[in-house]
Amino acid sequence: MNTAFEKQDRTGPVLFRTYEKGSGLKKALSMERNDILDELRESKLKGRGGAGFPTSTKWMIVAAASDSKKYVICNADEGEPGTFKDRVLLTEYPELVFEGMVIAGYTIGADEGIVYLRGEYFYMLSFLEKFLEDMRSNGLLGKNILGKDGFNFDISIRLGSGAYVCGEETALIESLEGYRGEPRNRPPFPVNTGFMGHPTIVNNVETLASVPHLIMNGGAWFCEMGTDKSTGSKLFSVSGDCDSPGVYELPWGTTIKELLKIVGAENAKAVQVGGASGICFGKKDFSRSLAYEDAATGGSIMIFNESRNMLHVLKSFMEFFVEESCGQCTPCRIGNVKLLEGVEMIERGEFTFEYIEKLKDLGRTMQVASKCGLGQTSPNPFISILENFKDEIFNPREVNEAV
Amino acid sequence: MTMKTELRSPVSQRPHIIPSVKDRKGIGAEVAIELNGEKLHVQMGKTILEVCRENNVHIPTLCYHEDLCIAGNCRMCVVEVEGMRTLQAACAFPITGPVKIKTFSNKVRKARKHILDLMLSEHYGECYSCVRNNNCELQSLAKEYGVDGYEFGHVCESRFEVDRSSYAVVRDMDKCILCRRCVRTCIDLQEVGVLEAIDRGYDARIGTFMDKPLADVICINCGQCINRCPTGALHANDPSDEIWKAIEDPSKHVVIQTAPSPRAAIGEEFGLPPGRSMTGQLNTAIRRIGFDRVFDTNFSADLTIMEEGTELLNRLRKAIVEKDESVSLPQFTSCSPGWVKFIEHFYPEHLSYLSTAKSPQQMFGAVIKTFYANEQGIDPKDIVTVAVMPCSAKKFECNRPEMNSSGYKDVDYGLTTRELAKMIREAGLVLPDLPKSNFDEPFGEASGAGLIFGATGGVMEAALRTVYELVTGRPVPFEGLNINPCRGMEGIKEASVKLENCTDQFSFLEGVELKFLVAHGTANAKTVMEMFNRGELAGYHFIEIMGCPGGCIGGGGQPIPTSEEIRKLRAKAIYEEEASLPVRKSHENPRIKYIYEKFLSDGPCGKLSHKLLHTHYVKRGKFIT
């Protein structure tokens, strides 16, 4: 079966602008590797997968490594609840993602790229494989790409099997190597010791997809958009109570309020920015801007209107983490269970404020003591929802202060 | 022991290894750090934990064990590193720059207490009904952090059924804190790999293949996982109740044999530092408990040497004189039941290379229920034989169905060092305060050769002393009979000795360079077997393999904790004791001469020996149905 995907009518400043297949790659291959790195540095492009690490730094470390084998991994695990922008990129703009990988390979001196594709995206596998095949026959992949002597690069696709934590880059590598998908100790970082022990860059789909445009138009052009610290644009996966859910490309720095207006959700009560592990903002915070330095997000925006019970929202997030923790480290494995129990206590009206404060404190320990980003961020909704919606959650009800 | 560089544990369980620069003056070798405000120069690449330990700064740990690779999963050891948003696991954080570390700031203390509270909230079990009471790392941390209540509730129902299927290891997963030391032990140290983390999130637990009971998987019963478990989640299958019952039954004649390693270690159970031999005191304690006779397993170790050594010479004769190409050489030792089960599972095609000699424990059992019973006029059915062993695999071994050549179970119960210590405590005895006493006759004397069986290389050393002398009529050409290449904690040791001026009977060995290899811990055994499969052991004659790191002194029934340092001290105690013994060669043990005269009169590997003292093995394979 060969599924074709119809490109929707999308417009946007970077990713959704028109692009001629192969042009970015062609230009990149005519450049010196260092010039590509300079361009990247100038653009101040940061990782779109959530952590926001400067992409140029990552690439530079691997480019400087002396290992004869290096890898480019495209993180297409897209497991964060409420995120679906990578899916759009992969199905509608695969040329951007794959060319981004080839450019990365050229820049750092790798000859192998791997796409770690979310298990649930199995349906697009044959389409993507076909696309790669076409790229090979057009000389965009394989040996001596676009006639560039000695530059070989190929891409393979591997499927995940449905664990959220496998989106964490070291767990992803562990999973690729055939082990249980569990985060590693960091350091070492993948840039030093990555896939099969070799220097590896792991980048989000969107990060890689930005690269060909960036090469075509230059780092300075990229910086014209967004804020000083968050340059360029971002894809937002908007879902929930709004008129037009979907994927939007907006410059960084857009406020929550502006975004709500665009998607038709001006009556929103709450916005969860950054997926389940993100922060939930109430009306008073809608003037905050979406940017790494303010309301950071890997792209997930979930909108809740007045009809939603925020405690239920919180409960479903915590249930998610209890299930998705890899179970390796103590704070996350047991901590999330305790937070969920706390939510259930509130639900039943059997709690003390003192205990809830204790749980928030526990959440703060989880944020600093967990082994990986999952446990470090899973208390975010607990802390932010109980804080920002305390009136709704604690007041309308008869609070039974049972001890 | 030297850790293998290639580990099978997933990398998530391993730290970043930065080779430390040996020459401390070299550029970049040292880095200036601040530890709790104190300025220090430390070697680059060391972990925060290592540096803290060197500087007497205590860091609580649970998943860390010095024999194992680093997991960084319990998070007990977190410390504050200036400039980093999150706390860092001291055990997993290599120092590569001028860091400033705080090990007990408010943030750190609070986090550790939280982590401990979380563990305790899920910990089902009470200390007073737990084998690890007073020797439990979780319990001592609870004390260290002044836990005086359950901050986040407490489970009040058991979540897991206790797995008592194995003769050796009991798994009580309600007490498991998921530190995964057992997993790393089983897979890296022992290369067995029957334990692994399964499921995720709250359901994560340590499991076996398809969640089968431990008796039905390829566990080799080595008990190394028990020795490294910080809690009571893993412990040995304790037969002491039944032993008490036998002692209290006047119709039973209860005989106990004690192996060399427990004596070198049991003092640790009574607060003594490692490496104090307790042989004489232990005999007294055992008598006071009420055992009818106490014998020395070293006697049957001597017997093993006679049988195994003769078997080797027979194989060599067949190969060299009769040019029989079907002879299996090199000969592998068979006295470690952990190793025996390992080869049965992993290399069943090579079982013919194993010596057919039973282990000293089983030989003694068989001798007691035949020769001894007859000499004393006791009906063997009324004799109960107990073996005090450093080993949990011995519990499985004595229950092997083929181990009953006398018509009775050779050994009725295998008792570990820890369990005997418990019986001694139950009897109200303070071991170190007891007077010394000797072993009982008719096996009252043993040679030093039998004694050194306890340490890795000991069997080889003992065998060489006898084989060399049988063949050449002269003692082994090593100063003071100490065959040093066999000694020490290196994973695989090898050496050779040339046979010259042989006696007439062994003239076929004239000029042969006897080559031997010694390995301990089944991970090293695997390396040896892989060498064997690649043909690299051609030309070797004799190979000693002990299932446990360090040999029996590091056995799965020995006092907890264990570390290479502790194992070295135990080994030292054994070698020191042996150097002072009057008889140091098995074949010179007068009791051995006596038994071959009076009982096994057709000599080593004779007919009766074959019936009583030799055995056969089972092709088990790796695949479980």
Ligand SMILES: Cc1cc2nc3c(=O)[nH]c(=O)nc-3n(C[C@H](O)[C@H](O)[C@H](O)COP(=O)(O)O)c2cc1C
């Ligand atoms: C629990 C967890 C899940 C993650 N899931 C994803 C994911 O699905 N996709 C992704 O690109 N990054 C994910 N990340 C972030 C990655 O670890 C990594 O930072 C990212 O792939 C780096 O790429 P970037 O620099 O291009 O953002 C996740 C992180 C954590 C802690």
Ligand code: SF4
């Ligand atoms: S924080 Fe959670 S997901 Fe991450 S290593 Fe710990 S248990 Fe696993």
Ligand code: SF4
């Ligand atoms: S495992 Fe430790 S803490 Fe748990 S019951 Fe036993 S002694 Fe107590």
Ligand code: SF4
């Ligand atoms: S007894 Fe040995 S083989 Fe069995 S589980 Fe423990 S470490 Fe593994």
Ligand code: SF4
């Ligand atoms: S059984 Fe023991 S060693 Fe294994 S994970 Fe549990 S507590 Fe740790």
Ligand code: FES
């Ligand atoms: S001892 Fe360091 S994380 Fe467990």
